[in-house]
Amino acid sequence: MAVVVFIFMGACSSERNTFTNRTFHNMTAHFNAYYLADVKIKAVENEVRANYKEDFTQILPVFIPIDSLTIESNKATLDSARELSSKAIDWHRISKWVDDSYFLLGKIDYLQGQQDDALNAFKYVNSMGKDKDLRHRALISLLRLYVDKREYENANFTIDYLSKETEINDENRFALFKTLAYYYETRADQNGVIGALDRAAPYAPDKKEESRINFILAQNYQRAGLDAMAHDFYRRSLDGNPPYEQSFFATLYAQQVAELNATKDLKRVRNYYDDLYKDPKNKDLKDVVVYEKALFEQKQGDTPLTVDLLHQAAKEPGSNPRLKGYIYQKLAQINFEEFKDFRATKYYLDSALTFIKEEDPVATEIQEQKTTLDQYVFHVERIQANDSLVVIAALSPEEQLALAEEFIEREAERLVAEARAKEQPKNSNIFNNLLAFSGKDPGASFYFDNGVAMQQGAIEFNRVWGNRPLQDNWRRRAATFQTSTQQELPSTSPDSLSTAENPILADLPTLESLVSKIPNTPGQIAQLNAELEESYFELGKLLYFDLEEIEPSIENLETLIQKYPNTIRKPEAYYLLYLSQKESGGNYEQYVGRLNREFPDSQYTYSVNNPDAASGNLAALASSRGYEEAYKSYYEGAYPQARQIVKSTLEAYPLTKNTEKLLLLDIMVTGKLESRFRFKSRLESYIENTKDPELVSLARNMLRPMLSSEELAALAPKDSVAVDSTQLQASPEVANEEKVVPADSPFKLNESQTHIFVVALSRSDADAAKNLLSDLENFHAANYPNARLRTGNMNMNAENAIYIISPFANAEKAKEYYLKFSEEFESEGMPETAKSGAFFISIENFQTLNKSKNLEEYRTFFRTIYQ
Template sequence: MRLTSRLIFICSIFLGSCSSERNTFTNRAFHNLTSHYNAYYLADVKINEVLKEVKSNYKEDYTQVLPVFIPIDSATIQSSNEKLESARELASKAIEWHRISKWVDDSYYLIGKVDYLEAQSDDAKNAFKYVNVKSKDRDLRHKALINLLRLYVDLNQFEDANFTIDYLSKESKINEENRYELYRTLAYYYEKRRDRSGVIGALDKATEYAQDKKETSRINFILAQLYQREGLDALAFDYYKKAQEGNPPYERSFFAQLYAQQVAELNASKDLRKVRNYYESLYADQKNKDLKDVVVYERALFEEKQGDIPLTVSLLHQAAKEPGSNPRLKGYIYQKLADINFNEFKDYRATKYYLDSALTFIKASDPSAAQIAQQKETLDQYVFHVERIQQNDSLLFLSSLSKEEQTAVANQFIKSEEERLLAEAKAKEKPKNSGIFDNLLAFADRGSGSSFYFDNAVAMQQGAITFYRTWGNRPLQDNWRRSAVNFQGNTGNNPQATVDSTATTDENNPLNQLPDIETLLAQIPQTAEDRKSLNQELEESYFELGKVLYFDLKEIERSIDNLEVLVREYPNSSKKPEAYYLLYLAQKERGGNFQQYVGRLNREYPDSQYTYSVNNPEAASGNIAYLQSSKNYEQAYDLYYNGNFGESRRIIRSTLEEYPLTRNTERLLLLDIMISGKVESRERFKERLEAYIENTKDAGLVELARNMLKPLLPKEDLASLNQADSTALDSANLNLSLKDSVSTEKKLLDSPFKLDENQTHIMVLVMSPEEAEKAVGLVGELENFHAKNFSNSRLRTGNMNMNRENAIYIISPFTNAEKAKEYYLKFMENFESAKLSKELKDQAFFISIENFQILNRSKNLEEYRAFFEAYYQ
């Protein structure tokens, strides 16, 4: 009985301790033990397993500065979804089943980590904030705040990140583990802000608290890379040596050794043979078989510093072919080849194709990808027009030959293609093995020498080409005998049914790479319409190529050559006036005979805006010219409407001479043509309208001109229209579409603001102080928008109070008005935030720095908005 009583007593104690409501010593001990070593422990293990997978799946790119934190790969997280959800469930059980244990807050922290890894940012924020507010464990609170800081930096919410940094800086007794993570997270913050000095300072402090030797090695490697880029070679050398300590991975050790030699000896050494021997020894080392491309690439960069560009290019080509473990390096190799071809050889075609190759290896998320894509825009246009000119010129030349001559040219082309295929086969052929075993095989016609047909790539290629010459590009068939084919034909079976599809669809089959004569001859234009189409394309390409060469590539001589071809070969081109003007500018810039184009414009196109411009090269431009020409246009239009055509024309002509190239030029010209419809012949009016339609770029004005032209066309259904009425109707349309802005422009004649589109601009959001208080976090959302859409623009966001009525948010800088407008349009179309109402968003504007200083003094927002709408919108 006594034993039974004791057992009952003990069981009752344990049963009572299972309760999550009774806060007794026994209950707390039971729940602390169970929650820690069951739910919490298992959840923590699973999370760490996922983090290890993220780390092991990431491929370090040692040719670039390593990131402070290894990026979290969404694919790895997706594949580890079960582990993370299991960890979430376990941590949740620790909270629900053991509410009185001291591991509840730790479990909330683990749930925050799971949310963070699964990119559930809002939930992760809430979890970390909850731990910071509720937990009594100082170390856990610090850990949660550090993770919250990293999350803010991830999201580019730098305002919140700054607040968290400030809060942590005032905290005392942060343990060493948390200090290490804090300094690493600070380095990540500075990395995101592109502050290299800040990264160096934070990582240097992190090494003082690091416990893992491999992590210390990685940090030292990053510090060495940063010091090297700062030009501090001595410090870089010391840190590369430190990076080789702690048993790092072989690849990191290899790069640390390679870069240490570079900063210590290679850059400063005068013994070039010693340097080259060093690279050759690295290349020959079997341990580096997966890093041969790196060795050759670094050797190429060294030879570039010595000024040996041909050897540099040769080594870069070799590096592109060498095996390697980092595909991105191939992208950097092609990017380097592109730079050399652009800067050294001015070979823009090769540059474009090297950049194309670079983008196939460099990920879209890589910062250099956006830079390459931007550089490619001009080159793509250049190559398109160059290749179209070459192709169309060749086709037009061939079309002028007889059929026999065309066939001879096609045969010669096929022969050259055969020679190319043979040369490629020879280049791919492996060198002979001089070993005894191979010699024995060769003796028995089985070696890799030329005696064995199927081991000789050149012989096989030659055989395929000979077959093609004899039999044509016919499909391979299972039963190739002629008698069998005839039999199949007589029985009605299709011989193509026995085609060996694997042979005929093989992309490596040389027969598939050889064109046939019929295909080549079919490309040659046969009709006048075909030749006209090719000439129209040539006309466009010569003009566009001339513009690209002049404005974008600064190749004045080549621009002149292409534009001269245009005006010589296509004398009736609608692009001729602008081509003359570009030739005038180009010759003037190079000190050539630019006056000849002044004469040509005056003789051939006296009414062109370009003629007015060359006649008055010192004419005013910009804001003042636009305002004054607007005022003159209003006056000329009123005179036209009142029938005073002579005085109206006088004002138009004097305005075009004084302000030849403004946004008003084309409408002034159209008004002058409308006067022709009143005072000159029908043919003169028609002629001027047709020329205007061909040369004008404003689609709205072109449509008006076409409407005026309709009654002049020799079509029965248009003959009954009254010319005067039509002109009056379209003049009214011209007035409605253009004169509406005149009243605004009149108000702006005395505006303190000046239009300077080349000046640095900023974007401004204006709101009341009350609205600004509700917009807490808007800066972070703007930073996210910038990271997604303008990652390479280095935009900054801040806010200030303009006066008691207005607080403003400023996004800056934009190098000119065009860049600001690009941002403005993207912002208006894509930026969405609950903190910014549509009304406030619609009132956003951009402004030059000079005008902003004026606005900041005057505080007159409405005055500037009128200016903004008139000139930018």
């Protein structure tokens, strides 16, 4: 017995590398640690898959996303698996399961989002592992991690390394091809996804996985317009007993690509959708059926029917909440593109976001689209509300009271009508039949059982008799002698209707609350008008610049000028009207005249007087030099000369970053050459119209000595900060703290200027890349459908042809396009060197480049500044 104990104790040692020792540690590490840890990890992975709701209306993801909530809820399980894996390493160091346990630690780190730790674990297994299959698993896991992090250079290196490996087993081949499909999925390379999944399918571990892969292949073929291939793979995806929902979509889409999209028999197509709708097995998919039918009707050009069907689809039961989001997004698209109803578009997008998760890429896209629409709706609704309140405020008290009573009555009727619409007719029974013989409506019910009828009776009684207490006539007559003679608002308040007996009208406002909301002081009216003035102006700008709706922009700006002729925004409003009328072929000259008559010193006047004036970086530099010269003349006392320089600079370069400084310097000259009244008047106008807070503060400090004590008291404390006029001294406009332009470069840095994107090819490469223009257009249609990007080509010199994509509002927008182009754009025949040598360039710099023809000189500038 002692010998057995001694042998057992010797075998427990993790240091002695004997056969007995190794056998003991291999068995213990495998079954007491590794196996149990692996089971726990697989249980969590299975729960992630079970909790994920597939969205079959979109192309399915290659890998099911890891849900952080599921991982968090299984933290104890994963911690236990980590402890077991660590024990297999620490307690059984001579066993052959150490490397496998390190791999499990990497999987746990990956699931818990600890990417750096997972990266180190997989790298360790790859470099130190002795088992070839395990090393391959680690490399494939490493590849997926690189793709997650969008580290495509490391991913490409890993792919290249794995492509040279031999004897990869079937399990790892499946994982490798599936991860390759994921790699292409993140790069929006549809052909790559198809190719990788096609190679993965034969190695699928089970029929359900193979069925899902075939469904994804079918979806990609359908998006690519290869209907025959799509139909074949949809049919294949029905093998392997897939979930019913997948079978439903596979059958539906297979029918679409085979017949519905090609047939001329519209009645048969509509009957097909109607039959699907009636099938009881599809009770949780009714919204899908109606949505697909709506998309079909949209292809037929029947927009009203499409909208009706989309509204129906939104109300139908369904198992996928995201589909409701797509339905509202489609309604938003139709209202934006077909009806130009920006308000409805905004609210449909709001509804879409309630069904789509915040982290979903679709949600990000909707939020970006909503930014402008939110501002639009805010100003539209503020105009409607404030305009109504201003009109009501102008009425007599009696008229206001009558209006409030009428509103409450209409609201009550509306609420009752809504309740009636929801009231379900009772089933016919023997009592209904008996009532029928007595001449009564068999569908009617007992009065006091009918809530709607009682509400109508209460409203009618209130309308005729007012809000009376429930008492005998003699008590009511006696009470009249005790009432106060003080006049009160006649209450048609539904307080008595908003009790437990009348829940339908619970939210109806009282007459007193409505009347109290009517503005009745000059301050309140002034606030309403100030908000209206702002909203008319901002709405006009928004419509012109962001929504590109010229006529509504003109309407709002003209309303602003008509209603508020003394608005401080008038010069800019005139300028916007000038631009709008000029673009639409209207009478823009009238605004040139108005600006010259009413605002001769405005920068907008200088701009309309010189519409061909230079702009951009060169104009800023020139105006900066002019300002510096005028500033010097001012402090030397040469005031007329300073004024002349300011005027000539503003005429040549009317709208630059120096404009407001030039205008203030001109006012300072006025203080030296003209009357005190004129100086004060110009300062006050400047303060109202200038946007730069530092310049406004400086102007206020110039104004202070000319103000009375009452006017000084009215100044806000923040305006009393002393600012020295030396702040007006010119500073180099091209200075940039982060980016320094090389001294010998002919190119200038102006990131706010319009930019273009350039792909330069040699003559031979341009001949080989025959489809480049069409591929660019397809790329834009897929990724920038609303950006209005234009493509074109021209000869740069005898050696090079260039392809141009434009316009981009500034360098930031151009850089976003550059990054997406570098990562995702592909065109047959275009060499990789041309893709890596592409660049973006400001309009001004492009003019310089077009003169020098020196592409490498600009690329040097581009790399220095932007890369």
